[in-house]
Amino acid sequence: MEQTWRWFGPADAVQLHEIRQTGATGIVTALHDIPYGVVWSQEAIAERKAMIEAAGLRWSVVESLPVSEAIKLGDGDLEPLFANYRESLRNLAAQGVDCVCYNFMPVLDWTRTQLAVPLPGGGTALRFNAHEHAAFDCFMLQRPGAEAEHKPEVLARARAWFDAASESTKDALLATIMAGLPGSYQRYDVPGLRRVLDAYRGITRDDLRARLADFLRAVIPTAAEVGVRLCVHPDDPPRPLFGLPRVVSNEDDIAFLLDAVDVHENGLTLCTGSLGAGPTNDLPAIARRFAGRTHFVHLRNVTKDADGSFEEATHLGGDVDMVAVVTAILAEQGRRRENGDADWRIPFRPDHGHELLDDGQRKTHPGYPLIGRLRGLAELRGVMTAVASLRGYPV
Structure with a gap:
């Protein structure tokens, strides 16, 4: 190869x-x-x-x-x-x-929700956490109908994460999700992402x-x-x-x-x-x-x-x-x-x-x-x- x-x-x-x-x-x-x-x-x-x-x-x-x-x-x-x-x-x-x-x-x-998870032997890894994805989807984007698309136990963890998160923590989650566009310089804030997602509604x-x-x-x-x-x-x-x-x-x-x-x-x-x-x-x-x-x-x-x-x-x-x-x-x-x-x-x-x-x-x-x-x-x-x-x- x-x-x-x-x-x-x-x-x-x-x-x-x-x-x-x-x-x-x-x-x-x-x-x-x-x-x-x-x-x-x-x-x-x-x-x-x-x-x-x-x-x-x-x-x-x-x-x-x-x-x-x-x-x-x-x-x-x-x-x-x-x-x-x-x-x-x-x-x-x-x-x-x-x-x-x-x-x-x-x-x-x-798409990931963490870019630098510490590893047991040192170093860091990328990670996708279902509850952070759900927190962003349901409580930051506030996408209509989103809560029905996540498992109840994941949604409960998402609510707990969101309630405890500072504004800087929420901003970091948005930046992490946007990092999945490695070759593009297009990035969105939450209102901008809502507008783009609205185009796909239906x-x-x-x-x-x-x-x-x-x-x-x-x-x-x-x-x-x-x-x-x-x-x-x-x-x-x-x-x-x-x-x-x-x-x-x-x-x-x-x-x-x-x-x-x-x-x-x-x-x-x-x-x-x-x-x-x-x-x-x-x-x-x-x-x-x-x-x-x-x-x-x-x-x-x-x-x-x-x-x-x-x-x-x-x-x-x-x-x-x-x-x-x-x-x-x-x-x-x-x-x-x-x-x-x-x-x-x-x-x-x-x-x-x-x-x-x-x-x-x-x-x-x-x-x-x-x-x-x-x-x-x-x-x-x-x-x-x-x-x-x-x-x-x-x-």
Whole structure:
């Protein structure tokens, strides 16, 4: 598997020369300064690619080429937005960048309620607490009908948290929820978030599914024409949030979207952490079922609680059987190489990571420290080497 590393561009606190020392050979990045829906020019793509190649690395995956909110809302004349997306795909292909990760999560990207939970051995982790999510939803947003969507015991804890919380604590929770937009500089206060959520009022899961299918039908033919593989990132966490439907949360959702446009270029980013937070998701089974349409892999782990809370674990700890997932992906790589596929090696990156040692001294994006991800990459590299050796799979 191709070892890659997410890099947020020149302003990232982790520099390209440091990434090269991790052993990664590929970079996962995007042109985060370009607003959603605007065409990525060949010139801008070429400039970023040249910067990466000057450091002895290659631009392996785009993460993300964002989908405009209007497309998810089905709002107005969408053809200009589809046309811009198609043009960006053509421009990426012209510069030799042929794998594009995107997501279809409305309004928010990944969502946590704590960014620095202390770990027993030192360091910190990201965490999603169900009661803090409920407190924000019911008592800060005051979303109509929200209380009926949370378990009674979670709601009781949420009320106790809210009643005891200072204004600064509530502000910190809002900032933490907004931190899940790592490549975007769009942030909302509570009234602003209410207005954005109001736009989705009445939009059902089936509605959002239909809009995802419309998006795929609009852009996948161009991707296939120019040789770009699109790969959707699952919802994180894989459940509705703040009344927003989510439609890439489980095995059935993945099957639906892959069948919507049933070609190789319409694929999956297999994220073991996002899907792993779903209590009914069997990650090794999902990895095996959709291996042939998996174009990119995020490997991380979570430990789940009965109330719906979860915490980012070490890459080889937590509830996901990482060895079984890696084995499935390496088996697929072997199949592709035997078929003579030019792109048989599947890129992966160590996703998120604990803040360890002096990680806290850098101002990195939450979840993206240097040392914590380096530890994860080293652990995953060891698993891959061992599995490949035992099974005879190509690494």
